[in-house]
Amino acid sequence: MVTDPIADLLVRIQNAARRRHETVSVPASRLKREILKILQAEGFIHGFEEETVDGHRSLRVQLRYIGEDQPMITGTKRISKPGRRVYVGKQGIPKVRNGIGVSILSTSKGLMTDQQSRRAGLGGEVLCSVW
Missing domain, CATH: 3.30.1490.10 (Dna Ligase; domain 1)
Known part of the structure; x- marks a missing residue:
């Protein structure tokens, strides 16, 4: 059980960017969706989409990079x-x-x-x- 879902979202995105992943999946919630909308509007991520895996809703976040290796989110x-x-x-x-x-x-x-x-x-x- 996660006690701080916002911190979990930020850490998952940052870890995936460090490993140069194209996408990362996070459990869905309305607050996380709103945070991702802001990050997309500010240009930190390409976008996100909602999906259901084994009956659980999740958000698949498409990460954005500068060139080939530099992630947009550095911290x-x-x-x-x-x-x-x-x-x-x-x-x-x-x-x-x-x-x-x-x-x-x-x-x-x-x-x-x-x-x-x-x-x-x-x-x-x-x-x-x-x-």
């Missing part, structure tokens, strides 16, 4: 963890690597990137950072 960090939640106001939204990376926030209007959250003037829970 991830889980900020808000089950044991320690991290909330920020609209002034405290963190920048990741001076704008090269992206923070994903859970706001009252749904999941947003750090830039979208700043434009909307919303704070929330900082879920993770990807660069």
